[in-house]
């Protein structure tokens with residue numbers, strides 16, 4: 001097993017451990033819908049279909065990026081892909097770096113021929129490998145878009161992580177200019193703040209995925225793998241660094257134009273999905289909640305997608321909104337921390 005494969009395996013095992021979840025630190029529970037005692041709609045008429053990258057999807061729910069399919073995580077991707085195809089939801093692949101470096105066959109498209117599939121590379125990898133690497137990532141899976149992950153805090157926490165982030169924005173700009181699929185950009189659990197969002201949009205990034213604080217905590221995961229006592233002490237204050245998903249959505253909804261936003265980071269059920277849509281997201285992505293089902297089977301993933309979708313529908317029913325457009329107008333109760341919404 002190579003170092004990268006070992007790291008990916010550690011990530012999967014640690015992400016399953018509840019102690020690396022910062023869900024207590026997100027403020028989803030502060031977003032409360034005004035309940036409707038007279039919904040005046042039929043639950044069966046609630047419509048959560050949506051369009052993403054020009055394609056029809058059954059729900060605004062993306063299976064978030066987890067593995068690029070090296071080593072035994074191939075089975076995880078197979079289960080995710082079969083489920084995504086069956087349920088008609090998009091699937092974001094995890095970093096393809098290891099698979100590409102090791103020259104492993106990319107089978108994901110064969111399991112999900114009609115699914116909206118997003119490739120994935122890190123910002124620093126794109127800065128080093130340039131357009132050629134990005135093109136290889138896209139072509140190898142016939143991707144519908146390329147997601148570039150921006151994870152400077154995770155890299156700082158990681159043994160031998162990338163500390164040189166010069167040239168990343170420029171490399172992203174080149175990808176936006178020269179590749180024929182949309183470029184998307186995401187964080188991994190710290191959030192994309194308004195300044196970075198403006199920079200990314202100005203170079204042509206088509207969609208932003210928030211990946212705010214309040215879900216999987218990549219600092220604690222990396223520090224659990226870091227043997228250096230000194231490094232662990234240095235990084236201690238950064239364990240709660242970042243903006244929560246709700247805070248990111250609140251800031252980015254102040255932009256003049258509505259943005260193409262995917263809300264992620266701590267989204268754990270369909271009520272959270274509804275909250276994100278109400279706060280201005282067009283799509284949502286859940287990563288960790290699909291991990292355990294994906295290790296189990298494709299039918300476990302399908303069941304999870306159905307549960308989250310049904311929770312979204314029931315939230316809409318309970319607020320008397322039968323479409324995602326109408327959900328955006330649902331009344332919220334004033335909360336002490338987020339009363340500016």
Ligand SMILES: Cc1cc2nc3c(=O)[nH]c(=O)nc-3n(C[C@H](O)[C@H](O)[C@H](O)COP(=O)(O)O)c2cc1C
Nearest residue numbers: 015065066094095149188211215216265266287288
């Ligand atoms: C096991 C695991 C592996 C991940 N690997 C990647 C990756 O390779 N690339 C990436 O962009 N994000 C990766 N992520 C980050 C997620 O896509 C997501 O941004 C983050 O975990 C926050 O979402 P969550 O709280 O729903 O887990 C990974 C997440 C998990 C749980």
